[in-house]
Amino acid sequence: MAKEDYELVVGLEVHAELSTKTKIFCSCPTDFGAEPNTHICPVCTAMPGALPVLNEKVVEYAVKAGLATNCSISKDSKNDRKNYFYPDTPKAYQISQFDKPLCENGYIEIEDDFGNPKKIRILRIHIEDDAGKLNHNEFSGGSLVDLNRAGVPLIEIVSEPDIRSSLEADRYLKKLKSILQYIDVSDCKMQEGSLRADVNVSVHKKGEPFGTRCEMKNMNSFKSIQRAIDYEKDRQIYEVEHGNVITQETLRWDDMDGRTYQMRDKEDAQDYRYFPEPDLVAIRLSNEYIEKIRAELPEMPESRKARYMAELGLSEKDANSLTSSKTFSGLFEKAGEICKNYKAVCNWLNSDISRILNEKELEPEQIPFTAEHLASLVKLIDDGTISSSIGKKVLDELFENPRDPKTIVEEKGWVQISDANAIKDVVLKILEANPQSVADFKAGKDRALGFLVGQAMKETKGKANPKMLNELFLEELKK
Amino acid sequence: MDLTELTVHELQKKLKNKEVTSYEITKAYLDRINEKENEVGAFVTVTETEALADAKKADDEINNTNDNMGNNNLVGIPIGIKDNLCTKGIKTTCSSKMLEDFVSPYNATVVEKVLDEKMPILGKLNMDEFAMGSSTENSAIKVTHNPWDLNKVPGGSSGGSAAAVATNMVPWALGSDTGGSIRQPASLCGVVGLKPTYGLVSRYGLVAFASSLDQVGPITKDVTDCAMLLNVIAGHDEKDSTSYDTPKIDYTTSLKNDVKELKIGVPKEFFGDGIDKEVKDKLYEAIEVYKELGATVEECSLNVAEYALATYYIIACAEASSNLGRFDGIRYGHRTTNFSSLKELYTNSRTEGFGDEVKRRIILGTYVLSSGYYDAYYKKAQKVRTFVKQKFDEQFKKYDVLLTPVSPTTAFKIGEKKENPLQMYLADICTVSINIASIPAISLPCGVDSNGMPIGMQLIGDRFAEETILNAAYTFEQKIKFRENYKPTFKK
Numbered sequence: 001m002a003k004e005d006y007e008l009v010v011g012l013e014v015h016a017e018l019s020t021k022t023k024i025f026c027s028c029p030t031d032f033g034a035e036p037n038t039h040i041c042p043v044c045t046a047m048p049g050a051l052p053v054l055n056e057k058v059v060e061y062a063v064k065a066g067l068a069t070n071c072s073i074s075k076d077s078k079n080d081r082k083n084y085f086y087p088d089t090p091k092a093y094q095i096s097q098f099d100k101p102l103c104e105n106g107y108i109e110i111e112d113d114f115g116n117p118k119k120i121r122i123l124r125i126h127i128e129d130d131a132g133k134l135n136h137n138e139f140s141g142g143s144l145v146d147l148n149r150a151g152v153p154l155i156e157i158v159s160e161p162d163i164r165s166s167l168e169a170d171r172y173l174k175k176l177k178s179i180l181q182y183i184d185v186s187d188c189k190m191q192e193g194s195l196r197a198d199v200n201v202s203v204h205k206k207g208e209p210f211g212t213r214c215e216m217k218n219m220n221s222f223k224s225i226q227r228a229i230d231y232e233k234d235r236q237i238y239e240v241e242h243g244n245v246i247t248q249e250t251l252r253w254d255d256m257d258g259r260t261y262q263m264r265d266k267e268d269a270q271d272y273r274y275f276p277e278p279d280l281v282a283i284r285l286s287n288e289y290i291e292k293i294r295a296e297l298p299e300m301p302e303s304r305k306a307r308y309m310a311e312l313g314l315s316e317k318d319a320n321s322l323t324s325s326k327t328f329s330g331l332f333e334k335a336g337e338i339c340k341n342y343k344a345v346c347n348w349l350n351s352d353i354s355r356i357l358n359e360k361e362l363e364p365e366q367i368p369f370t371a372e373h374l375a376s377l378v379k380l381i382d383d384g385t386i387s388s389s390i391g392k393k394v395l396d397e398l399f400e401n402p403r404d405p406k407t408i409v410e411e412k413g414w415v416q417i418s419d420a421n422a423i424k425d426v427v428l429k430i431l432e433a434n435p436q437s438v439a440d441f442k443a444g445k446d447r448a449l450g451f452l453v454g455q456a457m458k459e460t461k462g463k464a465n466p467k468m469l470n471e472l473f474l475e476e477l478k479k
Numbered sequence: 480m481d482l483t484e485l486t487v488h489e490l491q492k493k494l495k496n497k498e499v500t501s502y503e504i505t506k507a508y509l510d511r512i513n514e515k516e517n518e519v520g521a522f523v524t525v526t527e528t529e530a531l532a533d534a535k536k537a538d539d540e541i542n543n544t545n546d547n548m549g550n551n552n553l554v555g556i557p558i559g560i561k562d563n564l565c566t567k568g569i570k571t572t573c574s575s576k577m578l579e580d581f582v583s584p585y586n587a588t589v590v591e592k593v594l595d596e597k598m599p600i601l602g603k604l605n606m607d608e609f610a611m612g613s614s615t616e617n618s619a620i621k622v623t624h625n626p627w628d629l630n631k632v633p634g635g636s637s638g639g640s641a642a643a644v645a646t647n648m649v650p651w652a653l654g655s656d657t658g659g660s661i662r663q664p665a666s667l668c669g670v671v672g673l674k675p676t677y678g679l680v681s682r683y684g685l686v687a688f689a690s691s692l693d694q695v696g697p698i699t700k701d702v703t704d705c706a707m708l709l710n711v712i713a714g715h716d717e718k719d720s721t722s723y724d725t726p727k728i729d730y731t732t733s734l735k736n737d738v739k740e741l742k743i744g745v746p747k748e749f750f751g752d753g754i755d756k757e758v759k760d761k762l763y764e765a766i767e768v769y770k771e772l773g774a775t776v777e778e779c780s781l782n783v784a785e786y787a788l789a790t791y792y793i794i795a796c797a798e799a800s801s802n803l804g805r806f807d808g809i810r811y812g813h814r815t816t817n818f819s820s821l822k823e824l825y826t827n828s829r830t831e832g833f834g835d836e837v838k839r840r841i842i843l844g845t846y847v848l849s850s851g852y853y854d855a856y857y858k859k860a861q862k863v864r865t866f867v868k869q870k871f872d873e874q875f876k877k878y879d880v881l882l883t884p885v886s887p888t889t890a891f892k893i894g895e896k897k898e899n900p901l902q903m904y905l906a907d908i909c910t911v912s913i914n915i916a917s918i919p920a921i922s923l924p925c926g927v928d929s930n931g932m933p934i935g936m937q938l939i940g941d942r943f944a945e946e947t948i949l950n951a952a953y954t955f956e957q958k959i960k961f962r963e964n965y966k967p968t969f970k971k
Contacts, residue, residue: 042583042584042585045810046805046810047565047583047584047585047811048565048571048573048578048581048583048686048687048805048806049563049564049565049571049583049587049682049683049684049685049686049687050585050683050684051682051683051718051719051720052720053717053718053719053720054720081801083800083801083804083848085804085807085825087807087809087821090805090809090810091804091805092801092804092805092807093801093804145809145810271849271850273800273801273845273848273849273850273853274848274853275797275798275801275848275853275857278689278690278691278721278798279687279690279720279721280720280721281720281721
């Protein structure tokens with residue numbers, strides 16, 4: 001059978017670190033990047049006798065995430081212990097939620113491969129503590145345990161197996177990330193590990209029941225998640241086509257090799273011996289509590305998108321890309337408000353800024369300049385101080401060494417020449433140096449004008465006002 | 480006058496009247512420890528230097544505060560601490576090889592409270608390893624002997640605490656009770672022990688055995704001291720989510736020496752075949768005492784003990800198997816030198832560090848939580864737990880207090896039950912249901928058997944009814960005056 005005869009089924013388990021100031025069961029700070037084992041206490045290092053106390057902010061953030069993803073919030077929830085031995089897990093159990101998660105039965109809306117709206121259902125969202133980190137020492141061969149991350153709060157967001165392509169998976173993740181950023185519960189930095197996704201993949205022949213799924217771990221970017229899904233889809237189809245049976249196993253994605261390796265098979269499947277955490281009491285939430293959080297939720301991407309289209313006249317495509325990231329949308333609104341040219345800000349964000357981010361492999365939240373800078377750039381073009389081609393150079397400069405574009409333009413001497421006499425001098429000089437083009441133009445070849453303007457731009461290092469150049473060339477040529 | 484013969488409330492009066500100093504009291508107890516510890520073996524660690532230094536500080540404070548010492552002031556009264564309560568700077572071993580050299584970086588909340596009162600800590604007291612046992616024979620550190628007969632066990636797991644109080648090596652002590660670990664050794668050593676309502680006392684810093692059952696409580700010479708020590712340790716702790724925010728009570732005010740309004744239920748099932756006849760007879764005498772004192776006493780039916788014992792060993796082992804996972808040789812505690820992989824590091828550290836009983840319970844607990852067995856054991860045990868609670872609730876609609884034995888027998892010989900875990904588990908038959916039901920119970924001596932060994936009586940109250948059982952115990956104690964009539968003989 002051909003590849004097209006198979007259907008891919010993907011479910012995602014996303015772990016997002018919550019951006020609370022303190023850990024989930026103690027008051028240690030959650031900041032990333034501190035010296036090893038400096039954000040620790042008897043509770044998060046599991047000293048004998050230490051007890052957890054649930055951080056109420058964690059519940060609040062998780063409820064926010066649940067409401068923003070259309071989940072129903074459980075008024076009677078609890079914590080459970082998930083028991084296993086590993087040096088990064090000092091208690092020898094993770095405090096998670098087993099049969100009574102905080103949020104259930106939600107969904108996120110995305111577009112499928114053909115641009116049609118599609119709901120990806122969310123099975124559950126639960127809270128749990130993160131593990132520490134093992135730093136493997138290449139020289140001694142030993143491992144050092146850093147427990148700064150142990151006890152950082154996580155939510156695990158488990159989707160239903162509703163995803164049918166790697167593109168859908170990518171869109172789901174990007175949408176989820178933007179939602180979590182919008183409601184300010186996670187910074188979702190994949191590079192710092194504050195957003196991580198495990199992927200369950202299976203294939204089956206169309207019209208037949210779902211196949212056996214494999215779980216993939218160790219993907220460090222959205223791109224590698226897409227690659228891993230595509231790889232695993234092909235691998236499973238190949239196996240089935242060759243009469244082999246897919247067995248349930250956990251696979252490790254190797255980004256360098258572009259393939260998966262087996263981590264453990266079903267026989268190694270751990271028995272986590274879940275049981276209710278006796279050190280904590282049930283999590284009981286009132287209607288008032290839930291409704292208060294609902295009322296305080298900020299505007300979600302969907303409604304921002306609608307507003308951009310209705311009030312600012314943006315196209316759906318533009319509105320979509322702006323709202324895909326909270327940073328973009330934030331820059332757009334703030335810069336637009338300052339310079340009053342929303343359309344121009346939108347164009348900068350969706351074309352040149354997006355392109356540079358792609359080239360530099362940066363996330364929107366890593367943009368080094370401010371909305372004020374962007375607004376100032378737009379204003380400089382609008383008032384004729386610089387041309388739009390100089391504007392691109394200013395943007396490059398903003399990425400390299402962010403400061404007020406006005407200062408950049410002055411420092412670099414990039415101010416546009418709009419003095420009619422100065423421009424006329426240039427025009428005359430170019431006309432004199434290019435008699436053939438003048439002849440061509442007079443013979444009816446309009447294209448010659450473009451060439452002459454280009455030469456003039458070159459002469460002025462792009463600083464001449466292009467509109468004035470055009471006008472003056474025409475004036476002279478028609479003499 | 481031997482200061483160590485006195486109760487805390489007697490010592491407190493003398494301190495208040497400046498008849499003695501904290502230093503003199505503390506020194507007297509340390510001398511007593513030097514004299515008797517070899518025979519009894521109650522201590523894992525004696526903190527002589529620290530205790531004397533703290534006593535001097537307490538004396539300074541007493542001298543500086545002039546005459547303003549209130550009745551509840553315990554400045555300068557020394558105390559002993561069970562070795563599963565974390566003490567900053569002093570080893571906390573849980574009587575286990577696993578924690579032989581472990582020094583906690585922080586104090587348990589109850590230890591903080593004791594230190595806030597400026598009470599010198601005399602040392603850390605022996606116990607069954609990780610509080611698992613009923614004879615203190617499971618200690619990896621030493622054997623503790625019963626001061627009434629040195630060939631016999633002091634009970635357990637707080638055997639060191641009970642033996643030290645009975646020997647006058649400490650004026651009082653803190654113990655912990657998961658299934659009878661305060662009450663049973665108190666009974667076997669002829670002293671008073673209280674297991675408070677679950678949640679009345681903070682568990683923060685109590686090395687966890689079974690989190691939903693563990694409770695810290697006093698072991699004292701008499702009921703008044705018991706109420707005084709409960710005053711110190713009771714109260715909400717924001718570090719323990721399972722501790723209750725209850726109004727602050729002065730428990731000594733509940734000691735009214737009057738039981739005329741009291742209705743006592745005597746559940747007949749607690750007086751069955753497994754209970755020694757001498758124990759039963761002494762309790763029947765106690766019932767007559769209560770009747771004489773004007774209490775209403777009725778036989779009632781409460782058929783929970785057997786179910787509670789099975790339930791107890793499932794829940795306690797399940798929680799223990801998880802609680803003891805942190806002893807993995809990675810961050811603290813015993814680490815094997817014999818390993819070449821992570822798995823071996825874990826396996827060998829735990830194999831070498833834990834004793835047989837601890838291993839037995841970890842295995843049992845791991846088993847009952849395993850997938851496929853969870854519903855049949857752990858889940859069912861939780862249901863029975865609810866059932867046991869309901870059965871007690873029914874009784875407390877009719878009675879203020881339930882009266883039962885503490886231990887089926889008086890103290891048994893060292894070594895007698897060590898090789899028979901099931902026999903040993905039966906030693907808890909009268910006490911575990913109280914932990915299962917999360918309610919309070921006090922153990923107090925009501926006489927001795929024909930060998931002169933103390934017999935204990937258990938008074939059980941409803942949740943947070945500590946005042947009721949303390950008064951019932953106090954009134955009985957005032958009548959029979961056990962301490963005046965019987966003393967440990969250190970028989971060899």
